[in-house]
Amino acid sequence: MSAVEYKKISNDEExxxxxxxxxxxxxxxPHSHIEKIIRKxxxxxxxxxxxxxxxxxxxxxxxxxxxxxxxxxxxxVKVSLAADEMATFKATIxxxxxxxxxxxxxxxxxxxxxxxxxxxxxxFLKSSYFKKPAxxxxxxxxxxxxxxxxxxxxxxxxxxTAQFEQKKVQKKYWAIVVxxxxxxxxxxxxxxxxxxxxxxxxxxxxxxxxxxxxxEKLDQLYWLELxxxxxxxxxxxxxxxxxxxxxxxxxxxxxxxxxxxxIPNVKSFEMHLHARHIAFKHPGTGEKVSFEAALQxxxxxxxxxxxxxxxxxSSEF
Numbered sequence: 607m608s609a610v611e612y613k614k615i616s617n618d619e620e621x622x623x624x625x626x627x628x629x630x631x632x633x634x635x636p637h638s639h640i641e642k643i644i645r646k647x648x649x650x651x652x653x654x655x656x657x658x659x660x661x662x663x664x665x666x667x668x669x670x671x672x673x674x675x676x677x678x679x680x681x682x683v684k685v686s687l688a689a690d691e692m693a694t695f696k697a698t699i700x701x702x703x704x705x706x707x708x709x710x711x712x713x714x715x716x717x718x719x720x721x722x723x724x725x726x727x728x729x730f731l732k733s734s735y736f737k738k739p740a741x742x743x744x745x746x747x748x749x750x751x752x753x754x755x756x757x758x759x760x761x762x763x764x765x766x767t768a769q770f771e772q773k774k775v776q777k778k779y780w781a782i783v784v785x786x787x788x789x790x791x792x793x794x795x796x797x798x799x800x801x802x803x804x805x806x807x808x809x810x811x812x813x814x815x816x817x818x819x820x821x822e823k824l825d826q827l828y829w830l831e832l833x834x835x836x837x838x839x840x841x842x843x844x845x846x847x848x849x850x851x852x853x854x855x856x857x858x859x860x861x862x863x864x865x866x867x868x869i870p871n872v873k874s875f876e877m878h879l880h881a882r883h884i885a886f887k888h889p890g891t892g893e894k895v896s897f898e899a900a901l902q903x904x905x906x907x908x909x910x911x912x913x914x915x916x917x918x919x920s921s922e923f
Contacts, residue, residue: 609672610669610670610671610672611669611670612667612668612669612670613631613667613668613670614665614666614667614668615627615662615663615664615665615666615667615668616664616767616771617664617770617771617836617837617838618743618744618745618767618770618771618837619662619664620662620663620664620800620837620838620839621661621662621745621800621839622661622662622718623658623659623660623661623662624644624649624651624656624657624658624659624660624662624668625637625640625641625644625658625659626718627662627668628640632673635673639673640658641658643671643673644656644657644658645658648669648671649668649669649670649671650668650669651666651667651668651669652666652667653667653669660802661800661802663799663800663812664812664838665812687725687729687730687733687734691725691730692730692733692735695709695727695730695733695735696735698710698711698712700753700897700899701897703890704758704890705757705758705759705762705888705889705890706755706756706757706758706762706766706888706889706890707731707740707755707756707758708753708754708755708756708884708897709727709753709754709755709756710751710752710753710754710899710900710902711727711746711750711751711752711753711754711881711899712751712902712903713748713749713750713751713876713877713902713903713904713905714748714749715727715748716748717742717745717746717748717754718742718745727742727754727756728742731756736758738758738759740756740757740758740759741756741757741758741759741760741762741763742756743755743756743757743763743766743767743770744770744775744837746881747840747843747879749856749876749877749879750779750877750879750880750881751879751880751881751899751901751902751903751905752779752880752881752882752899753777753881753882753883753884753897753898753899754881755884755886757889761889762889762890765887765889766886766889769886769887770837773835773836774886774887775884775885775886776833776883776884776885776886776896777833777834777881777883777884778831778832778833778881778882778883778884779831779832779833779834779842779879779880779881779882780829780830780831780832780879780880780882780901780905781829781830781832781842781846781853781854781878781879781880782824782827782828782829782830782853782854782878782905782908783827783828783830783846783851783852783853783854784826784827784851784852784853784854784860784863784864784866785826785827785828785851786826786850786851787820787823787828787830787851788849788850788851790819790820791817791818791819791820792817792818793815793816793817793818794815794816794817794818794845794846794848794849795813795814795815796814796844796845796848796849797809797810797811797812797813797814798811798812798814798838798839798840798841798844798845799811799812800839804840804858804859805838805839805840805841805843805844805859806844807844807848812836812838813836814834814836814838814841814845815834815835815836816832816833816834816835816836816841816842816845816846817832817833817835818830818831818832818833818846819831819832822912822914824912825868826866826868827854827866827868828851829912829914830846831882832846840859842879843856843858843859843860843877843879844859846859846860847859847860847864852864853877853878853879854866854877854878854908855876855877855878856877856879876903876904878904878905878908880899880901880905881899882898882899883896883897883898883899884896884897885897
């Protein structure tokens with residue numbers, strides 16, 4: 607690069623660490639150089655000094671200084687996974703073709719690496735299972751299970767990312783929430799701000815919208831189907847908690863109210879949020895496709911406890 611450049615953070619990049627963002631956009635730039643230009647203040651976020659660990663927000667502007675220190679590209683190596691790890695990831699694949707791979711991600715599995723993350727979906731996408739590294743095009747929380755979509759080449763990633771940015775991808779989630787529920791269906795439109803520690807409702811934050819519809823009333827609990835119209839970090843969790851019906855088990859945003867002693871022999875402290883459904887235009891064929899992820903783990907046990915398995919088919923808003 608011969609001059610200063612400015613780039614804006616996309617919606618899909620919200621919550622990403624600054625140093626991870628640099629590695630995504632400049633994969634051949636040595637990590638030591640990234641650390642150096644950030645530490646010296648040559649990189650700015652909205653004209654302010656920043657740190658490598660800073661969490662990015664959609665719409666922020668990154669100042670990128672001239673970089674003339676790159677003499678040769680590092681050799682890219684595939685991530686090595688143990689046989690049992692490889693088998694675990696393979697078992698989560700719902701669909702795979704020449705352009706995409708769709709996972710039913712288990713709870714407690716991170717999408718990308720970070721502190722205290724031993725192995726992630728991104729590690730599998732860079733493993734020997736794929737001829738070339740596959741690409742993450744969206745994320746779901748580590749504690750959320752369900753549908754996760756990845757692209758197997760750069761063109762597919764570009765087309766899918768554009769659909770996410772243009773809000774042409776429909777996503778539906780299932781959740782058990784702790785009532786009371788003020789209405790059986792509606793929209794939550796509370797602006798959200800990432801303060802670096804948590805996502806909070808703040809009038810200075812970004813616009814966010816979540817649609818919800820009740821499917822079953824379960825004593826003090828409710829089975830909801832939710833559609834995040836926007837894609838903010840922790841959007842569903844914060845919207846539900848701020849509206850008075852936190853997601854069951856979500857202590858981060860729901861506090862003690864999210865941990866009622868209602869379900870015997872079930873760990874209600876595990877977050878009950880599942881990415882159930884996704885629909886989008888296939889990046890290869892151009893046809894509209896959709897996928898659904900079956901419940902698993904603790905959420906499946908909760909559905910069985912309440913006798914909901916027979917009524918767990920799809921529904922539309």
